[in-house]
Amino acid sequence: MSLLEVKNLKTYYYTLRGAVRAVDNVSLTLQKGEVLGIAGESGCGKSTLAWSLIGYVPPPGRIVDGNILIDGKDIAKMDEAALRKEIRWKKVSMIFQGAMNALTPVFTIEDQLAEPLIVHKGYTKEEAREEIIKLLKAVGLDESFLKRYPHELSGGQKQRIVIAMALILHPDLVIADEPTTALDVIVQAQIMNLFKEVKKKYNIGMIFITHDLSIIAEIADKVAIMYAGKIIEFGTSDQVFLNPQHPYTQGLLKSIPRIRSKEKISWIPGVPPDLVRPPAGCRFHPRCPYAMDICRREEPPLLEVEPGHYVACHLIAGKGGKK
Ligand SMILES: Nc1ncnc2c1ncn2[C@@H]1O[C@H](COP(=O)(O)OP(=O)(O)O)[C@@H](O)[C@H]1O
Ligand SMILES: [Mg+2]
Structure with a gap:
């Protein structure tokens, strides 16, 4: 499965x-x-x-x-x-966009990490501390971080704490x-x-x-x-x-x-569409250098072009990719 x-x-x-x-x-x-x-x-x-x-x-x-x-x-x-x-x-755990700047400022690192262990696993404070020390090591930090507050950490250290949080319940x-x-x-x-x-x-x-x-x-x-x-x-x-x-x-x-590389960096001209009224057909067609008539009318299906490789583009559909 x-x-x-x-x-x-x-x-x-x-x-x-x-x-x-x-x-x-x-x-x-x-x-x-x-x-x-x-x-x-x-x-x-x-x-x-x-x-x-x-x-x-x-x-x-x-x-x-x-x-x-x-x-x-x-x-x-x-x-x-x-x-x-x-x-x-x-x-499933998630490291949210910008999470390192959303650590609770008034809690120590130990408190922030202990909460899920105490709430979800019923650990005592001591059991939680042991687990947290292991985890801090796994993310490249040591015990001295237990008693620190988020503002005492660098950006990279804060991000390590956020990663530790995501891993804490395995x-x-x-x-x-x-x-x-x-x-x-x-x-x-x-x-x-x-x-x-x-x-x-x-x-x-x-x-x-x-x-x-x-x-x-x-x-x-x-x-x-x-x-x-x-x-x-x-x-x-x-x-x-x-x-x-x-x-x-x-x-x-x-x-x-x-x-x-001597090749000049290029960027795709244009901007992504408004997702309230996206373009008909292929949503990329207004920016696509190869757009054909069909691209403005029909949404391209996701086709398999080689085992495990899927592409949604009429150029590929024309070349005989499989559904
Ligand atoms: N709370 C919201 N209300 C209305 N539209 C939203 C909201 N959050 C995101 N969107 C819109 O949903 C689309 C996808 O946003 P998002 O998932 O944040 O994209 P990405 O993470 O790729 O930058 C965007 O058009 C964005 O404006
Ligand atoms: Mg985003």
Whole structure:
């Protein structure tokens, strides 16, 4: 059984302007121990997808349709009490975008980390402390951090605490939403190395969300590219990075600066569409250099172009990809 299976998920925000179709018919699967990277420009629905996977979508958003199977159980149909009791932190934990700046300022690191152990596992303070020390070590910190407050920590140290929190109840899946975006480049690299160690040590599934494709190149086994609420390309890291098929993925990859390359960095002209009234047909067609008539009329299906590599583009459909 897959660790996670998302089928035709739709999560919309109901605003005065109309429904914002932030996640619109997304399907994906993740096996135990696998790392999935999800990349796409800001506003394409990455965070909304992540929130949906822990059953928490901020209002006025909600899951409208689809299934989210975790160990075969559909969490899209669970109520808040069941999600809290059975799923969140225990099976799936999340490192929210900007979480390191949301640590409670008046609690010590020990207090912040002890709470889930005491509440969910019934640990005593002493038992919790022992577990926390182990975990601090696992994220590259020592006992001296127990009594410190968030403001006494550097950005990288705060992010290590947030990662420790996500791991504390040993979930099967950790979702990290832009976990390095607020950090400088050197610390970013250190935190990515920590994630790689965590992956090896705990053999957990991870979903890594970023607007910067280069971040996930080293850690992800599988990669999903999102555009305007949809997954437009999905495959192994090698397939997506070495053999990108969707014009949008190709554009994203060209926009990554490469050391020693003489090629000029290019960016895809135009901006992502309004998700209240997205363009008909392929949502990327207004920005696509290869747009054909059919792209303005019909939504391209996600087709398999090689085993495990899926692309939603009429150029591919024309070349005979399989459904
Ligand atoms: N609370 C909200 N109310 C209305 N629209 C929202 C809300 N949160 C996000 N959106 C919209 O949903 C879309 C996806 O947003 P988000 O999931 O945050 O994207 P990303 O994480 O890829 O930047 C965007 O168009 C955004 O404006
Ligand atoms: Mg986001």
